[in-house]
Amino acid sequence: MKNYKLIIQYEGTKYSGWQSQGNTTNTIQAKLEGVLCKMLGQPVEIHGSGRTDAGVHAKGQTANFKADTKKTKEEILEYLNTYLPQDIGVVHIEEVPLNFHSRLHAKKKTYMYRIWNSEIPNVLDRRFLYHCPQKLDIEKMKEASAYLIGQHDFKSFCANKRMKKSTDRIIYKIDILKIGDEIQFIFCGNGFLYNMIRIMVGTLVEVGEGKRKPKEMPTIMEAKNRELAAGTMPAQGLTLLNVQY
Structure with missing residues (x-):
């Protein structure tokens, strides 16, 4: 199991905010999890540093997810930016300790x-x-x-x-x-x-x-x-x- 930290940019204009919601998949979190699940063939939960509201943008949102995969971080980065919508992009990925949490550890x-x-x-x-x-x-x-x-x-x-x-x-x-x-x-x-x-x-x-x-x-x-x-x-x-x- 590995823990990956992402730096994400997005234009929030058409999205219902960061957090996944039961009545819509039109959120940043849902779009990221959807692509990750397809790539890895396993359920993935991604944690953001905070919940940006509907219409709010991000230049440096931080998030992390855990996965059991043999893919390199470069392969993950390329896949995400290939299949994510054009108004969401991952600008950086790195492997971090398993106990890292993007929201709980933010200063x-x-x-x-x-x-x-x-x-x-x-x-x-x-x-x-x-x-x-x-x-x-x-x-x-x-x-x-x-x-x-x-x-x-x-x-x-x-x-x-x-x-x-x-x-x-x-x-x-x-x-x-x-x-x-x-x-x-x-x-x-x-x-x-x-x-x-x-x-x-x-x-x-x-x-x-x-x-x-x-x-x-x-x-x-x-x-x-x-x-x-x-x-x-x-x-x-x-x-x-x-x-x-």
Whole structure:
């Protein structure tokens, strides 16, 4: 038995997220498992570092699976990229210790949310960013984002109202970059709650629009009330960049 670690890229536009679901096979996990099962002639369960939602993309999703096979890792890589859909690709494969688990052993995850901040739409990249025509105040958003850095209870930024586990998370770094008409929000943390990044970006955008003040952020967090934060931003702007172990 061998344990393989994969680095995967995918465009999430047409998929129902990462995780396999009983009512559909249109998920990233299901597509990968389907090809692996066909190749190896045995049931295969693949574990991702986390569940990206419907419409969310990945540049460096990490996953692992165990299999009893004589195929080389190069043969596995070639087979996967031959038979997977064109919007899913495996960019790296390596053999890892049997006890490695892509979700349980993850230490840091980095995501990016892209906004096109112009009255003129970006047609060619429309599936990878959110179009916001109203000009945003970058400095105000940076000021507000500083309150989110560190270890906090992020319940106010969690879309799962029935969350019973801890909602404490650590955000190590937030970068807000303006590159031409594009604004990139880059979050690095030890983990993120359901829709957490999209809700944080929505709240920061309201600061950038002048609808909120940066100093309101601590009050929102302390309330532990989802209704005090902004709405959830659309999925297409979010990409999982990488996972660190």
